[in-house]
Amino acid sequence: MQNLLHNLNPEQLAAVTLPAQSALILAGAGSGKTRVLTTRIAWLIQTGQVSPGGVLAVTFTNKAAKEMMTRLSAMLPINTRGMWIGTFHGLCNRLLRAHHRDAALPQTFQILDSQDQLSAIKRLLKANNIDDEKYPPRNLMYFINNAKDSGLRAHQIEAFDDYNRRMVELYELYDQQCQREGVVDFAELLLRTYELLSRNQPLREHYQNRFRHILVDEFQDTNNLQYNWLKLMAGEHNAIFAVGDDDQSIYAFRGANVGNMIAFEREFKVENLIKLEQNYRSHGHILDTANALISFNQNRLGKNLHTDAGHGEPVRIYEATSDLQEAQWIIEEAKSLIAEGSMRNEIAILYRSNAQSRVIEHALFSAGIPYRVYGGQRFFERAEIKHAIAYLQLMDNPHNDSAFLRVVNFPTRGIGARSLEQLQDAAKQYGVSLYAAVPYITGKAGTSLGAFVKLIEGARFETQNLPLPEMVQVVLDASGLMTHYRNEKEGADRIENLEQLVSAATLFVSEEGFGLDAPALLGPQSQASAGPAIVTEDGIEVIDADAPLVTVMSPLSAFLAHASLEAGDNQAQAGQDALQLMTVHSAKGLEFDAVFITGLEEGLFPHENSQKEEGGVEEERRLMYVAITRARRRLYISFSQTRMLHGQTRYNMKSRFFDEMPEESLKWLSPKVQQHHWFANPKSAWDDAPAIDNRIAQSIGRKDVGWRIGEAVAHAKFGEGVIVNIEGSGGSARAHINFGRHGMKLLDLSVAKLDRI
Ligand code: ATP
Numbered sequence: 055m056q057n058l059l060h061n062l063n064p065e066q067l068a069a070v071t072l073p074a075q076s077a078l079i080l081a082g083a084g085s086g087k088t089r090v091l092t093t094r095i096a097w098l099i100q101t102g103q104v105s106p107g108g109v110l111a112v113t114f115t116n117k118a119a120k121e122m123m124t125r126l127s128a129m130l131p132i133n134t135r136g137m138w139i140g141t142f143h144g145l146c147n148r149l150l151r152a153h154h155r156d157a158a159l160p161q162t163f164q165i166l167d168s169q170d171q172l173s174a175i176k177r178l179l180k181a182n183n184i185d186d187e188k189y190p191p192r193n194l195m196y197f198i199n200n201a202k203d204s205g206l207r208a209h210q211i212e213a214f215d216d217y218n219r220r221m222v223e224l225y226e227l228y229d230q231q232c233q234r235e236g237v238v239d240f241a242e243l244l245l246r247t248y249e250l251l252s253r254n255q256p257l258r259e260h261y262q263n264r265f266r267h268i269l270v271d272e273f274q275d276t277n278n279l280q281y282n283w284l285k286l287m288a289g290e291h292n293a294i295f296a297v298g299d300d301d302q303s304i305y306a307f308r309g310a311n312v313g314n315m316i317a318f319e320r321e322f323k324v325e326n327l328i329k330l331e332q333n334y335r336s337h338g339h340i341l342d343t344a345n346a347l348i349s350f351n352q353n354r355l356g357k358n359l360h361t362d363a364g365h366g367e368p369v370r371i372y373e374a375t376s377d378l379q380e381a382q383w384i385i386e387e388a389k390s391l392i393a394e395g396s397m398r399n400e401i402a403i404l405y406r407s408n409a410q411s412r413v414i415e416h417a418l419f420s421a422g423i424p425y426r427v428y429g430g431q432r433f434f435e436r437a438e439i440k441h442a443i444a445y446l447q448l449m450d451n452p453h454n455d456s457a458f459l460r461v462v463n464f465p466t467r468g469i470g471a472r473s474l475e476q477l478q479d480a481a482k483q484y485g486v487s488l489y490a491a492v493p494y495i496t497g498k499a500g501t502s503l504g505a506f507v508k509l510i511e512g513a514r515f516e517t518q519n520l521p522l523p524e525m526v527q528v529v530l531d532a533s534g535l536m537t538h539y540r541n542e543k544e545g546a547d548r549i550e551n552l553e554q555l556v557s558a559a560t561l562f563v564s565e566e567g568f569g570l571d572a573p574a575l576l577g578p579q580s581q582a583s584a585g586p587a588i589v590t591e592d593g594i595e596v597i598d599a600d601a602p603l604v605t606v607m608s609p610l611s612a613f614l615a616h617a618s619l620e621a622g623d624n625q626a627q628a629g630q631d632a633l634q635l636m637t638v639h640s641a642k643g644l645e646f647d648a649v650f651i652t653g654l655e656e657g658l659f660p661h662e663n664s665q666k667e668e669g670g671v672e673e674e675r676r677l678m679y680v681a682i683t684r685a686r687r688r689l690y691i692s693f694s695q696t697r698m699l700h701g702q703t704r705y706n707m708k709s710r711f712f713d714e715m716p717e718e719s720l721k722w723l724s725p726k727v728q729q730h731h732w733f734a735n736p737k738s739a740w741d742d743a744p745a746i747d748n749r750i751a752q753s754i755g756r757k758d759v760g761w762r763i764g765e766a767v768a769h770a771k772f773g774e775g776v777i778v779n780i781e782g783s784g785g786s787a788r789a790h791i792n793f794g795r796h797g798m799k800l801l802d803l804s805v806a807k808l809d810r811i
């Protein structure tokens with residue numbers, strides 16, 4: 055028997071081997087929380103305290119779930135495929151498929167990603183003649199998701215004015231529309247499962263009896279509904295083993311509630327609160343920087359982190375004149391890391407907002423350095439992939455109106471807006487889906503719509519015995535998508551992506567254990583090799599404890615759910631040794647030898663939106679803490695005087711976070727003089743020249759009469775700032791000045807007392 059425990063320190067060992075009671079492991083970044091959680095699962099199984107089917111483990115991403123399963127199979131001779139390890143969404147999907155009748159869903163229900171959800175809402179507003187300026191679709195979407203995340207259905211919401219009353223009505227209509235179409239959004243997956251288990255006592259008790267051990271990683275980022283879901287699963291007797299770090303709570307904007315940690319401690323009468331204080335990930339200077347920064351936050355649960363790894367290299371700080379130059383610098387530094395023998399995979403470039411990646415990608419591309427972007431545009435969100443998926447969705451569930459509208463006339467087949475209006479009217483009149491309304495349409499419109507229905511049905515018939523990858527191939531051809539993109543001038547990339555979809559399907563069926571020959575359309579009951587997935591116990595039907603996840607779905611349904619739930623990184627790039635680009639949010643839980651954190655500027659990091667919200671800057675600081683603690687050996691932090699974002703050049707102050715990091719752990723690569731002078735010459739940014747010596751620049755500035763955009767100024771009350779715009783002239787001139795943490799001010803230049811700096 056493998057000794058699972060020899061690689062643990064005493065606190066980790068204590069956590070792994072705790073008795074079967076609820077416990078909270080509260081510990082900083084890199085202290086081994088995820089390792090402890092995984093080892094505990096292995097230990098519980100190895101010591102016979104639980105069978106693999108009796109464990110429920112919740113991870114934050116699908117990637118993390120996969121990694122956990124891989125590690126478990128390395129530790130124990132077990133098949134992890136049937137284990138209940140996944141994200142909240144993934145686990146709920148599995149439960150709802152198995153109990154779809156009780157949950158009032160078709161077995162082939164489909165999952166709307168946020169893009170689909172928004173278009174479903176737009177469609178709803180249009181169908182009900184609602185002014186979308188008064189009720190912006192996005193606002194309605196937030197309203198609905200918020201309500202669902204708080205566990206509230208429309209009828210449970212008390213509206214306090216007319217506007218709200220209307221929002222509540224629209225929420226109700228939206229739910230009806232989804233129900234009619236057999237689709238659920240992300241929040242619905244959770245709420246529907248929660249309602250199902252609350253309502254159905256035998257079912258609830260069955261799963262409560264099964265999952266004696268519930269383990270949750272990244273507990274600080276659970277929202278209220280997720281927390282209540284866990285409570286329901288735990289019932290009276292089960293133990294929840296939660297690990298988390300309040301300093302890494304970075305999803306408040308999506309309803310995550312750090313208060314859940316405190317509630318958990320109280321409600322589950324946690325006697326075992328274990329703190330892990332040794333960091334195994336980062337060298338000393340990196341850890342000191344993270345610790346110092348986060349100490350500026352007020353409401354912390356409090357913990358320390360130390361390392362035995364020695365100081366290591368100082369954190370390198372670089373001030374660029376422009377975002378282009380920042381990217382150039384990153385490439386130079388990355389090249390020398392690679393020359394020293396670093397793997398490209400072990401170098402990450404992090405940014406606060408997705409929009410920053412374009413310039414970096416361009417520079418990497420020009421330099422011929424392979425890179426991989428995570429979480430940018432997801433593979434499954436590309437237009438051509440969405441189109442192909444829509445055809446597949448219609449074959450699995452023809453009542454998905456979003457899918458219908460997406461491809462009914464794509465590629466074009468002469469079905470115009472008029473015909474669709476007619477169809478929508480008929481669907482409304484008869485209370486059916488668009489697909490089901492087609493027979494009611496006569497004339498030319500009826501003929502072309504009928505042909506579309508035939509196309510879908512024909513494809514279904516033709517592929518009924520085919521395995522998934524072949525089905526996808528047939529659909530790509532039969533739909534006309536391949537021909538369409540072949541004739542398009544810039545279609546080559548899209549064709550390549552569509553071909554990638556066939557590979558993705560192949561990979562999916564083999565990884566999920568369907569077998570390469572399993573017919574894509576056949577439901578779980580007919581999959582002879584898998585055995586019965588649903589068994590009857592005490593008169594109720596439940597999922598067999600050890601049945602693989604996918605035995606409750608057909609390969610096609612499972613693949614479509616995967617397309618909505620999976621981050622869907624481009625498969626073509628997987629495994630390649632490439633630089634890793636991602637937002638700080640998506641770097642959570644990961645680690646790299648070298649990390650670059652870019653764009654440390656007021657308004658960008660901390661983000662400008664955070665400055666308006668209570669606690670916003672603290673959340674940004676936690677985000678920066680997450681970013682810093684991803685690095686093992688080398689950390690680089692950069693900022694730029696000017697940056698093109700959303701089509702505008704911005705003149706930025708360096709981030710306040712620099713004042714919160716310990717000077718002795720930092721090494722400034724740019725001349726010190728530039729730290730305090732904020733003369734940004736727009737011209738130099740454009741032609742990407744090396745930084746102009748500030749003293750020269752200032753003397754040029756002084757020769758000028760009046761003020762200039764990009765000039766650095768000091769104000770008695772607001773401190774240092776940068777002029778970002780000037781309106782009017784002469785005595786009536788006013789300037790917009792970015793005073794960093796004091797925000798943007800509009801000052802009258804003839805009155806304001808400003809000094810040049
Ligand atoms: P985060 O808060 O970022 O999610 P974490 O607390 O989950 O971090 P892990 O990812 O589990 O930390 O561990 C960080 C690193 O330290 C990993 O590479 C892990 O293998 C290593 N590690 C953890 N514990 C030990 C140990 N006792 N001995 C050696 N290495 C360890």
Ligand code: MG
Binds near residue numbers: 087088089643
């Ligand atoms: Mg972790």
